[in-house]
Amino acid sequence: MSVGETSVEAERDAVIAALAPVIDGIAATFGPVCEVVLHDYRRPEQSVVAIAGSVTGRAVGGAMSEIGMRIVARGEEAADELNYVTRTRTGQTLKSSTMVLRDSTGAVFGALCVNLDVTTLTEAHTVLGALTGIGRPPAELPVTTFGNDIDSVVDVILDDHHLRQDRAWAGLDRAARLELFRSLDERGVFAVRRSVEQVAGRLGISRASAYSYLSQARAATEAPPDPTDPTDSTDSTDSSGGHA
Template sequence: MQREQDAIIAALAPVIDGIVATLGSFCEVVVHDFRRPESSVVAIAGSVTGRSVGGAMSEIGMGILARGDQAGDELNYVTRTQDGKLVKSSTMVLRDSTGTVFGALCVNLDITAVTQAHALIGELAGLAAPAPVPTTTFGDDIDSVVAAIVDAYQLEQHRPWAELGREERLELFRSLDERGVFAVRRAVPQVAARLGISRASAYNYLSQARIDTSQEHQA
């Protein structure tokens, strides 16, 4: 199936240029190859997230990767880049004729200016402020994406690793695994360094988290 998957990706390259030419400078279209998660960006047109060919997938891509062939399209979601841009996106999975998910086509629209105008009109009209938007890490370096996911989880707990109990630590590794973090090469050492623990400890926590998850599914 590799030849078929390669052909699908090759066929999309001219398509993404046409989409950006139609929608304009606020649009970016990216083709991801999940067979190479550390550098999944194989084609890109436009510039919204600042990535280039050879760049990394975001947290959203990792989540799709983790769901494998059960993954579905993620349509019309809004995130915020680390430099403050508001981006409206749709991520559509790529499947071969057997149904295997092997990549994704992502359309990103920079809606920062539109949102600012909407907020101003809403303020003048006395409407409630819009709900906060989650930040997504877009970059060419997969390590920065992994680090951002780990940091975000710790912020959610309002406590550093040293203050977490064993079950909370296992839950952290379960959550990272479910988000597709450990599908990336070197992710375990990267997570260990971010948490300030040994690689051996990180591998042990991951192994135990997967055992617990497997037992829950069998129960």
């Protein structure tokens, strides 16, 4: 590690150390419905370095959520995501903000996240709307997975894709397979160590095939292939009789 890199790492450490005590004050201001999480994305599998409050059930040493994975995937293009509303797998309605942390070079290395459990407020709003006759049907909220284990977060993302595709890997054509890997990459799945192996195992394909599909998906995103080109080198890397 060069002197410059050492200096940037020290700067990042200093930012994390300075923010760690701040999260307690933020959580105390909003009360028991608030959770504040400090993430260090340099270790995505254990990105939670400090937490105040308990809304998502995570602890120090826990993994980033799907939102964090998406931010890591966007790299320098990542931006703050403020006042978004999601639903947890357990049915809680959360109003959240994720503010990215950058070093002096502009690189994103972490995030400060605030999660407010507004489930009760949302239910009260629905009841009041029904009583006054001006209520609207609640909009379907996106579901966000939070967990201490990064593998479980990746598994949920894969399950979500499977439900939407409604087809097994063997039933997908080449375009659909590449789209699956492109979507997983866009959601930050492959920013996590061992995720390629995990995805390969879930899909029942070889690791080499998974890397090949990922490489081609990224290349296709940068420069879409000629649809008249009959070559399909990906399928030649599959090593399990069409189920790779």
